Amino acid sequence: MEFSSKLLENAVNEMSQLPGIGKRTALRLVLHLLKQSENQTVTLAESLRKMREEVNFCSNCHNISDTKLCEICANPNRNEALVCVVEDIRDVMAIENTSQYKGHYHVLGGKISPMDGVGPGELTIQSLIDKVKNGRVEELIFALSSTMEGDTTNFYIFKQIESFNIKTTTIARGISVGDELEYADEVTLGRSIVHRIPFETSLKN
Amino acid sequence: MEFSSKLLENAVNEMSQLPGIGKRTALRLVLHLLKQSENQTVTLAESLRKMREEVNFCSNCHNISDTKLCEICANPNRNEALVCVVEDIRDVMAIENTSQYKGHYHVLGGKISPMDGVGPGELTIQSLIDKVKNGRVEELIFALSSTMEGDTTNFYIFKQIESFNIKTTTIARGISVGDELEYADEVTLGRSIVHRIPFETSLKN
Ligand SMILES: [Zn+2]
Ligand SMILES: [Zn+2]
Numbered sequence: 001m002e003f004s005s006k007l008l009e010n011a012v013n014e015m016s017q018l019p020g021i022g023k024r025t026a027l028r029l030v031l032h033l034l035k036q037s038e039n040q041t042v043t044l045a046e047s048l049r050k051m052r053e054e055v056n057f058c059s060n061c062h063n064i065s066d067t068k069l070c071e072i073c074a075n076p077n078r079n080e081a082l083v084c085v086v087e088d089i090r091d092v093m094a095i096e097n098t099s100q101y102k103g104h105y106h107v108l109g110g111k112i113s114p115m116d117g118v119g120p121g122e123l124t125i126q127s128l129i130d131k132v133k134n135g136r137v138e139e140l141i142f143a144l145s146s147t148m149e150g151d152t153t154n155f156y157i158f159k160q161i162e163s164f165n166i167k168t169t170t171i172a173r174g175i176s177v178g179d180e181l182e183y184a185d186e187v188t189l190g191r192s193i194v195h196r197i198p199f200e201t202s203l204k205n
Numbered sequence: 206m207e208f209s210s211k212l213l214e215n216a217v218n219e220m221s222q223l224p225g226i227g228k229r230t231a232l233r234l235v236l237h238l239l240k241q242s243e244n245q246t247v248t249l250a251e252s253l254r255k256m257r258e259e260v261n262f263c264s265n266c267h268n269i270s271d272t273k274l275c276e277i278c279a280n281p282n283r284n285e286a287l288v289c290v291v292e293d294i295r296d297v298m299a300i301e302n303t304s305q306y307k308g309h310y311h312v313l314g315g316k317i318s319p320m321d322g323v324g325p326g327e328l329t330i331q332s333l334i335d336k337v338k339n340g341r342v343e344e345l346i347f348a349l350s351s352t353m354e355g356d357t358t359n360f361y362i363f364k365q366i367e368s369f370n371i372k373t374t375t376i377a378r379g380i381s382v383g384d385e386l387e388y389a390d391e392v393t394l395g396r397s398i399v400h401r402i403p404f405e406t407s408l409k410n
Contacts, residue, residue, distance in 0.1 A: 001298065002298060002301065002302070003298070004268055004269055004270050004275055004276060004277070004294065004297070004298075005260070005261075005269045005270055005271045006271055007252075007255060007256040007259055007260060007271060008256060008260070008269050008294070010252045010255075010256065011252045011253050011255075011256035013252075014248060014249040014252040014253070015249070015253075017245065017249070018234050018237060018238075019233070019234070019237050020230075020233075020234075021234075024387070025225075027295060028224070028225075028295075029223050029224070029226075030253070030256065031293060031294065031295070032223060032224050033223075033253065033256075033257055034256075034257065034260060034269075035315075038257050038258060040222065041253055041254060041256075041257035041258075042254055042257070042258070043219060044219040044220070044222070044250075044253065045249075045250035045251070045253045045254040046250070046254075047212075047215045047216045047218075047219040048216050048219070048220075048235070048238065048246055048249065048250045049246060049247055049250040049251075050212060050215075050216075051212040051213060051215065051216035051235065051238075051239075051246075052238055052239065052243050052246035052247070053243060053246075053247070054212055055210070055212060055213070055239060056210075063209055064209055064210045064213050064239075065209050065210055066210045066211055066212060070209055071209060072209070088236060089209065089213070089236070090232060090233075090236070092209070093206065093207060093208070093209075096207065097207070110240075182229070
């Protein structure tokens, strides 16, 4: 693509760094911004910059939060001994949306994926193990998506905490194997968290 | 969507103002930025803001340009008496890419579309008519996409300049009716601009 403007080219190149946004789509989005008020672009740019620079992660569950402790962790009516292990904030939002769950979460920040250079050290696994070690957890619910990476991550964590004899469960597979949590319908996802099964049982299937 | 962070919610809301970007996609893009360096988001935000605030349009053809007169209009080897009327910069880029055209452009900035509130006054039509009035144009090539809005716009301009007796042509329809110029292959598009036909002839088809 040959651009008549360096300013335009830079904006298109930066936008096309985003996943799933090719050069043509980036150009279409940028030309759209040019047709809108200057204020709209400034507000968009400012919201991205501010979010990235000031983002905070809950010191307990590592979910994105504007406060040191997120609303869920700070809520005394939620059971902190019940911890649901998820990949990211989208899974928290999906499960919260079912209104079926009153425990805490632990947000890993991803799944173990050697192909993408994501090892256990890139995730919040140590902090989860520490929680278990400190005796604060009675039950751990594995709710990662059932892909190879998800299974690997579940199993890695399971091996680390096996000796502490806490209850480990996994959400019932009402949702199809391989499906992402965030796209499941509320009823199915709600039921699968209520009917969770022992993690060992899930290994036998 | 219920967010645990106002910063995140703002960023997602702003991103989802972009055409074709829903809330879920916006969240995915924003979470991607959170996994990248802070610098990447700052650079993206800055490139958008700078582009929008400092964008300049060529004083002659209205194409996006970093200089008062764009490279095409400033090039003495290009024929300024031959003017190709296009919708936006993507069409200029597509035609330039064929290396088949050595005239000038006139970028309208859109098509007449009463449904979208775009009248002749929102486009650079008056400036085009002035060019023709001043006797600087020998031939006008209509290269808008052949949609109802494109045809309406062509016809509106044609009626305004009919009395000046300049040559009006339209690019040959090697490309399928209704197709966007920017997606045409180079060979077909190059041929269609070389084999352009009188505008009146195109009205009869
Ligand atoms: Zn928390
Ligand atoms: Zn120009």
